[in-house]
Amino acid sequence: MDKTRMDRARVLKNILWGITGLAFAVAITRFTFGLGATTNLTDGVPWGFWIGFDVMSGVALAAGGFVLTAVVYIFQIKEFYPIVRPAVLTAFLGYVAVVLGLLFDLGLPWNIWHMIIYWNPHSPLFEVGWCVMLYLSVLTLEFLPVPLEDQPRWSKIHDTLTKFRIPLVIAGISLSTLHQSSLGTLFTIMPYRIHPLWYSPILPILFFLSAIALGLFMITFEGHTTTWIYRRHSHRDMLAKLNRATPWVVLTYIVVRIGDLTIRGQIHHAFTTDWHAIAFWIEIGFLLIPAVLTMVKRVRRSDGLLWLVSFLGLMGVVVNRINTGGVMHTGRGIGAYLPSWTEFAISFGVVAVAGLIFLWLVEHFNILESKPIDEENYPEVKPKFDNLSRTWLGLPSFANRARFSLSFVIMAGVGFLLLSGESVRSSGVEPEIALPARGGDTLWVDGNRDRFGVSFHHAAHVVRADSLYNGCATCHHLNLPGDKNTECSSCHRDMYSATDAFGHDWHANSNGAKLSCSECHPQGEVRQAETAAECVTCHKDLIPAAVGERTLLFDYPVKGYLAPSYADAMHGVCLECHYLVAEEKQDVRFQQCSFCHSEHPSFVNVGPEEYPTSGKVIVPLDLGETGQ
Amino acid sequence: MSVHVPNGAAILTDTTKCVGCRECVVACKKRNDLEPDVPRRWSLDDGLSARNWTSIVEKELPNGDPAFIRKQCRHCAEPACVSVCPVGAMQKDPETGAVVYDGDLCIGCRYCMMACPYGVPRYDWDQQVPYIRKCILCNDFLKEGKTPACTDACPYDATIFGTREEMLAEAHRRLEENPDQYIQHVWGEHEIGGTSVLYISNTDLSFLSYGSKLGDQSLPATTKTAMGAVPPVFAGMAGTMTGVYWIIKRRMKNQKDSDSTTSNPGDDNNG
Incomplete structure (x- = not known):
């Protein structure tokens, strides 16, 4: 063989050994982490x-x-x-x-x-x-x-x-x-x-x-x-x-x-x-x-x-x-x-192994008409130094083995380097950035799915919950064991029950209303609720004038200290006028439930223009802020 | 026509009754002791995976409401997966008609996944020792006389269990009773030779297979011709080659006899 020209077989074998090395790293990973990772x-x-x-x-x-x-x-x-x-x-x-x-x-x-x-x-x-x-x-x-x-x-x-x-x-x-x-x-x-x-x-x-x-x-x-x-x-x-x-x-x-x-x-x-x-x-x-x-x-x-x-x-x-x-x-x-590149690496690695076996067999047996390299009769050559390391690698056959091993080891190292990290360990779990949920500013809460509910101003609650309580977790428990929905009543505790709306201590406290006892409790009387002054004595506009002395729905007295529940209060506020208008116009429709709670699933949709009377009527829910 | 297991187990799913509560999915996971799962790189968007053997897919109806359709193995009468498995790890139970899987035989070639027209079998891609996983119709429980977990769990009887004959009769009864409510078709009655899991619906369910509508021909029949040709092709090829060899050899010999001065280059022994 002409030694001065490039040894094509050696270069090719070097490349094939390198590919085999890369495939070796991938092969180990494939059997360690499974098919999904590779x-x-x-x-x-x-x-x-x-x-x-x-x-x-x-x-x-x-x-x-x-x-x-x-x-x-x-x-x-x-x-x-x-x-x-x-x-x-x-x-x-x-x-x-x-x-x-x-x-x-x-x-x-x-x-x-x-x-x-x-x-x-x-x-x-x-x-x-x-x-x-x-x-x-x-x-x-x-x-x-x-x-x-x-x-x-x-x-x-x-x-x-x-x-x-x-x-x-x-x-x-x-x-x-x-x-x-x-x-x-x-x-x-x-x-x-x-x-x-x-x-x-x-x-x-x-x-x-x-x-x-x-x-x-x-x-x-x-x-x-x-x-x-x-x-x-x-x-x-x-x-x-x-x-x-x-x-x-x-x-x-x-x-x-x-x-x-x-x-x-x-x-x-x-x-x-x-x-x-x-x-x-x-x-x-x-x-x-x-x-x-x-x-x-x-x-x-x-x-x-x-x-x-x-x-x-x-x-x-x-x-x-x-x-x-x-x-x-x-x-x-x-x-x-x-x-994936790992699939290519294994495939080409398999081809490289087959190619190396082919070259080895061709060089050692009579596959072609004569052996391409006659190893026993290598021409006598002077020791030749390796270009990179300036060392003598030994006889040509041995030197080649050293080179091939080096290619293999380097490429296997490269393979392991590329395979380390999350791509393999996470085994196919896609990382995804969690974004805050983006619901509507106003939600329609219909707990018992009877198509009647309240419109819940979520945006306003977020602001309050963030500043006063534990943020989202005030209502959303983030899937803790035993989790259930947070009811409105867990904050609005006066929603369903008659409540003592009168904060006695606040009225007496020097940081509150700063009233002396005698301003409500007349001198000489036993200081108890029955004998105390009525709220309207001070809060002149506590009760709408139109209500007068009438007894509200469900026989809750307007006088006294017990406030009606949330639902009843809403009814009380609206119904008073509705009754009046119904009487005035001699039209019973104005006091029927369906007048507001129409079959249309939304109480909210009753817009102001649909009301028959003027400014006395309170719009039940403020839609102005929801951006609709 | 296809051969169904007589009195084989069957499931009828009426998608108009399904409210999408996924009780069936939970029941299936509990009974089969399946681990929790998260969407992985290799997951498809239908919710089925090696750890979810049944799932609910949503499809929008023309009026905007969602339709809920439960996906699971269809347990075909002539399953493609059983026909293609080289080691017989997929088998159709001759008693119940359930298509079951034996991981001890499996070599992991995943041909069943390729062959299934519904794309049902899923793989343990993240395991070092991976198996094919799919609904087995709770076959062990069927044999004890019990019923599948999913049909037990359904609170609205949207998916019910019985023999295939009963389920077909029930499906047709419902189609006749409320013709306006359904598309007049029982999915699984004839497609690819029929399946044990039947569907009636108010929306087209062809999407449960790979896009295109399935024909009535069973899939194993598509390879039958080619597989049947194996022995004759082998014998024919061997016979032809022997014949050609013999004729050419004889012709060469005759030529050699008639022209004995030239030697035949083919008779040397270099190889």
């Missing part, structure tokens, strides 16, 4: 990025394996043989990624083995699970001869596995067919949930077709990437030839998809301006552009362009899987979903 999933969106990307796309990305084994071993087009091993390895690692991703997404991952013994054959997910298990085993057996081939000790196993290659390949293809399509079956049970542009009863067929297209893209992408990383000889001719099939597979998929939408009369959703339609066309565009470009021979024969084109195609299918898997779900209450 994902943006909700009760409305229970599947998100981990399912859409790790599971659905992981499986789809593995499609290269079954496509190429079919081409090479079944159709026996042997010229593609050099790229079949990396394709099988990619498929194998794709499935490892699926299982790894699932372990994070499942709520109870330690129960994953339940699928083996507790069966529900009606469930598409049951089928998916079994396909993953079986195909992972088949892929292991398909791939195992590679690491075993140069080991004399294992030659027997190697030979046996090689003998069974064709049956294994056929089992692999059949399982893949089922598996790719059953990922579509998963979603056929959600016709009311998935947006009509993504829902289809033939989702299994669509998923299978797009998986084949993705297989071709993936082989191309992975082939050109490894070539670039290790600066190897390019399989340009081979990949160019393979990609002659790409446009036809992709176009078949697009035609079937749009045809299906058209036949079922759902295509009109694609010609709207909402973002679902836009996302649909972006998805189609991601596939259509590579399909058209791979028809051009110049594109197929250019490493860079073909890499880019296959990457676009990959994105097209991956976006389709993510959209179907959770993003394009509509309906009341489902709500919007955008993955």
Whole structure:
């Protein structure tokens, strides 16, 4: 290897180790604090990025394996043989990624083995699970001869596995067919949930077709990437030839998809301006552009362009899987979903782990035609100092390990740093600033719900309660145990009972009325209530003149010291005049209850202009301050 | 037509009678020993959560009055959740017809939450060992001959309990008796194959599912074709591949025999 140029593999591995470190921190948090703290999933969106990307796309990305084994071993087009091993390895690692991703997404991952013994054959997910298990085993057996081939000790196993290659390949293809399509079956049970542009009863067929297209893209992408990383000889001719099939597979998929939408009369959703339609066309565009470009021979024969084109195609299918898997779900209450950074970290971490295993296997076994790095024959180099620390890190292989560990540890630290704090500990409780309640200034209090009540001037009470008593808590007990409503009578104690309205001590006190005893109690008499002077002696206007000597309602004497209760006092004040007017006009309506307490639920609504007489009538409640 | 459990338990909720007192919610929480709950990041606005298995949602009637509608698991005749659970943790009780959940089997895939057209199952998002939580129709009590806590608690008989046949008859009786008071539809009679929890109302209750109106086809039927195709597809694919392999191999061999001077590059053993 040319040591003066940048070691692309090392830089890439450094990045991958860093991502793994970040994912490690998130993984610990996920299992400590649960899914709620590390994902943006909700009760409305229970599947998100981990399912859409790790599971659905992981499986789809593995499609290269079954496509190429079919081409090479079944159709026996042997010229593609050099790229079949990396394709099988990619498929194998794709499935490892699926299982790894699932372990994070499942709520109870330690129960994953339940699928083996507790069966529900009606469930598409049951089928998916079994396909993953079986195909992972088949892929292991398909791939195992590679690491075993140069080991004399294992030659027997190697030979046996090689003998069974064709049956294994056929089992692999059949399982893949089922598996790719059953990922579509998963979603056929959600016709009311998935947006009509993504829902289809033939989702299994669509998923299978797009998986084949993705297989071709993936082989191309992975082939050109490894070539670039290790600066190897390019399989340009081979990949160019393979990609002659790409446009036809992709176009078949697009035609079937749009045809299906058209036949079922759902295509009109694609010609709207909402973002679902836009996302649909972006998805189609991601596939259509590579399909058209791979028809051009110049594109197929250019490493860079073909890499880019296959990457676009990959994105097209991956976006389709993510959209179907959770993003394009509509309906009341489902709500919007955008993955959190922790979800991205885990997903990319899983990919990074798979990538590291891939690179390790490529460097240690004959995956490509020859090993890209010959570790045993490292060229003799002078000790080279690390750029940053100015220390010698050891031999190249050891120095790399040190660097990778450092990336891992630093990124894990960054991860833990980002995860500390309220976001994780509060576990989804939304902080909200408590604001003072804003009710109306005047409330209509109707305690027994008979549509008769009083208008309660809340604003005025707030002012008084704040200055005199305990503020809001005077009436509102802030949900203490045994709480109940505060009745008006708890302050207005004279509301319902006849009360001694005369404050004797106040009249006698030097800070009060400052009266001497004799001013009320005549000299020589026994000092008692009966013999004392009447209130009207001093308070000349205590009782309205119109009332005169009459006895008020309910036989409460106007004379004396007992005040009528609040309700009776109100009645007394009004009714006196009403009786007079009724007598005067010879109209009984004026003294009927309903004259004021009309069926209309509000006593308040009796406005002054509705009163038949002049200024003698007291407006029962002052509406002037309520702002109405 | 769908198959209902004969004499299965059923609940009829008459939303015109509900005054929204939430006694049912409290009774449910007491009987099932559910912890207090506050709205969380992952909560939906319908009040259901892992700790609230039933809730009252309000909807405004055209005249401005509120209608109170009790949400709970519908206990479908052919439940999507039961059909999709890969390990059979969701089961329909063959005696009572209640859809019940066994947390010991659950693997936490949340497919039931995705599949339920009413969005009923909820998740313990804040737990390290999370389970699916939803109304189980007080199934243990049903088996002892008792009735669900919610219907017991209702002070206005807005939600009543009986067999499905009785409840359907009662629903139709009320619709006939006061045709002006109701929309002439029993929600849950036919939708997605019928449910054990039925509603009659003076307002459209289609909003209890994901927005769109549900059809009469049961949801498990939508995956039936694809699942039924699994064995033939597997066998067909394996057969086709074997056939193709054999034919191509034979053709190559014939070509080799006829042209023995060239060697077949495919027969080398590098792999």
